[in-house]
Amino acid sequence: MSNTAMVEKYRSNFLKEVAENVEEGEWVRMCMQCGVCSGSCPMGPHWEHPPQELFMMIRANKREEVLSSSSMWMCTSCYNCIARCPRELPITHIMHGLAHYAKRLGLAPKENPTNKFSQRFWDNLTKTGRVNELKLGLSLYFMNGFVEGIKTALKMKDVGMGMLKTGRMNPLEILGGHGVKDKSGFQAMLKKAQELEAARVDK
Numbered sequence: 305m306s307n308t309a310m311v312e313k314y315r316s317n318f319l320k321e322v323a324e325n326v327e328e329g330e331w332v333r334m335c336m337q338c339g340v341c342s343g344s345c346p347m348g349p350h351w352e353h354p355p356q357e358l359f360m361m362i363r364a365n366k367r368e369e370v371l372s373s374s375s376m377w378m379c380t381s382c383y384n385c386i387a388r389c390p391r392e393l394p395i396t397h398i399m400h401g402l403a404h405y406a407k408r409l410g411l412a413p414k415e416n417p418t419n420k421f422s423q424r425f426w427d428n429l430t431k432t433g434r435v436n437e438l439k440l441g442l443s444l445y446f447m448n449g450f451v452e453g454i455k456t457a458l459k460m461k462d463v464g465m466g467m468l469k470t471g472r473m474n475p476l477e478i479l480g481g482h483g484v485k486d487k488s489g490f491q492a493m494l495k496k497a498q499e500l501e502a503a504r505v506d507k
């Protein structure tokens with residue numbers, strides 16, 4: 305379902321929309337705004353909106369601000385917040401769920417580095433069924449443009465040489481590398497999973 309259709313369907317009830325569409329989103333209504341999660345989050349002070357604030361914004365119907373926020377993309381899954389939440393909210397999963405939902409609706413911030421990384425990782429993996437680390441590394445170096453890519457490659461050259469010497473990197477991987485045996489079966493499985501997901505979302 306598109307973003308416009310979702311806005312129409314939930315008509316300013318973002319809490320309900322989150323409960324019905326975001327992984328573990330039904331837990332948000334249990335938050336008592338104590339702030340323990342934000343206080344425990346090692347990343348929170350560097351974010352625009354730490355978890356408690358995002359949950360408050362969901363209840364306040366700040367749909368656009370929440371879904372376009374870069375904060376949930378920065379969650380490192382350290383689980384500090386989950387271990388300390390007095391209401392036992394699965395905060396980490398909600399954070400990833402919100403990022404996934406924003407991505408699905410096309411609202412995720414495009415310049416967010418985690419978003420860029422996850423897209424590159426997905427594209428790399430789904431080509432052959434196995435991650436081609438050399439190609440993934442290079443695509444990450446160059447994701448902010450050619451000049452930045454060259455600068456990063458030069459900065460990392462000692463690490464790269466070390467990996468080559470110890471056999472941890474095979475330069476021939478650039479030609480294609482390994483993949484799963486049944487690539488067409490793998491592609492068919494992905495296609496089916498995407499169809500099932502689209503049918504679930506359209507319900």
Ligand code: SF4
Nearest residue numbers: 335336338339341389
């Ligand atoms: S610790 Fe739990 S209850 Fe407290 S603000 Fe965070 S999510 Fe809400």
Ligand code: SF4
Nearest residue numbers: 345379380382383385
């Ligand atoms: S799991 Fe994510 S939101 Fe929770 S404390 Fe760690 S970084 Fe913060």
